[in-house]
Amino acid sequence: MELSWLMKLRIAAVVATGVVLIGIFAWPLISPPEPFGVVSLVGGTISFGDSVIVMALAFSSGLLAYFLAWPFGRQIGILAVPAGLTIWAVRSGSMASLMQLNPSVTQRQALFAVLRWEPFFWLAVVAAGFLGVLTSQKIHSKPEPDAAEHGSKPNIYLNSAMALAASALVAQFSVMLLAQDVRFLDGKLGSVVAQPAIGQLVFAVSVSFGLAAFIVKKFLNAGCIWPIIAAALVTAFSVSTYGRQDILLYLTQHWPGVFFSNAVLAVLPVQMVAFGTLGSIAGYWLAVRYDYWRQHESG
Numbered sequence: 001m002e003l004s005w006l007m008k009l010r011i012a013a014v015v016a017t018g019v020v021l022i023g024i025f026a027w028p029l030i031s032p033p034e035p036f037g038v039v040s041l042v043g044g045t046i047s048f049g050d051s052v053i054v055m056a057l058a059f060s061s062g063l064l065a066y067f068l069a070w071p072f073g074r075q076i077g078i079l080a081v082p083a084g085l086t087i088w089a090v091r092s093g094s095m096a097s098l099m100q101l102n103p104s105v106t107q108r109q110a111l112f113a114v115l116r117w118e119p120f121f122w123l124a125v126v127a128a129g130f131l132g133v134l135t136s137q138k139i140h141s142k143p144e145p146d147a148a149e150h151g152s153k154p155n156i157y158l159n160s161a162m163a164l165a166a167s168a169l170v171a172q173f174s175v176m177l178l179a180q181d182v183r184f185l186d187g188k189l190g191s192v193v194a195q196p197a198i199g200q201l202v203f204a205v206s207v208s209f210g211l212a213a214f215i216v217k218k219f220l221n222a223g224c225i226w227p228i229i230a231a232a233l234v235t236a237f238s239v240s241t242y243g244r245q246d247i248l249l250y251l252t253q254h255w256p257g258v259f260f261s262n263a264v265l266a267v268l269p270v271q272m273v274a275f276g277t278l279g280s281i282a283g284y285w286l287a288v289r290y291d292y293w294r295q296h297e298s299g
Contacts, residue, residue, distance in 0.1 A: 022084020062132020081129025213283030
């Protein structure tokens with residue numbers, strides 16, 4: 001099941017929409033004041049007004065992407081906003097930059113207190129794009145009578161909870177393994193890892209969430225929404241577990257700011273959500289194509 005040239009053109013148009021409206025046009029709204037600064041809510045450089053405009057642009061991107069990808073707008077249009085966010089994620093400085101700008105334990109505690117919840121802001125931006133796609137679909141077409149969920153509500157809720165938990169566990173473990181740079185043994189922490197390069201982070205996060213989405217689609221028949229939501233949970237869990245005060249104190253006393261107790265902490269929230277969302281969508285459709293291939297092979 002190969003993609004036709006027309007399908008590839010639709011995907012390219014949707015991605016270009018997100019890159020232009022979010023990645024380029026909205027960049028001045030969230031760009032850090034310094035040339036190599038970090039795209040983050042830390043420091044208060046992103047105002048409430050800027051956030052509202054970004055949400056509106058994300059919604060507009062979804063609206064437009066649906067029609068550009070029609071009749072597969074719902075399946076392809078959701079790529080627009082995360083594609084735009086990847087531009088910010090790549091242009092941003094690194095987590096190591098934040099650590100070096102906040103050398104004391106109290107500064108880093110305050111920093112992680114914000115970073116723990118920041119992924120939910122970026123998820124809201126992605127959700128605004130998804131809402132734009134769904135709004136376009138509602139305007140353009142009537143809901144199908146068989147579109148309702150089948151099965152009892154308890155089973156649906158249980159399956160969703162399992163998909164979310166499995167996605168978070170798979171992604172957490174995979175990012176820890178794949179987001180590697182220089183690693184040194186440490187007597188207390190076991191080991192510490194240096195800040196990976198941006199290319200390594202793109203690979204690690206995308207593949208990790210792609211694997212998570214593939215697994216939950218294949219074994220739980222769950223959608224890509226659960227691994228996308230899990231992107232926020234992975235960051236929140238890692239900050240709570242590996243960013244405790246005693247660990248931060250030990251790191252500030254014994255290691256430079258470019259080293260982390262866990263590789264997941266080296267990933268900025270905007271990077272986790274942007275690459276994680278694209279990876280989740282790709283992993284979901286890989287699972288669909290895999291099932292299609294298996295059915296036709298057995299037939």
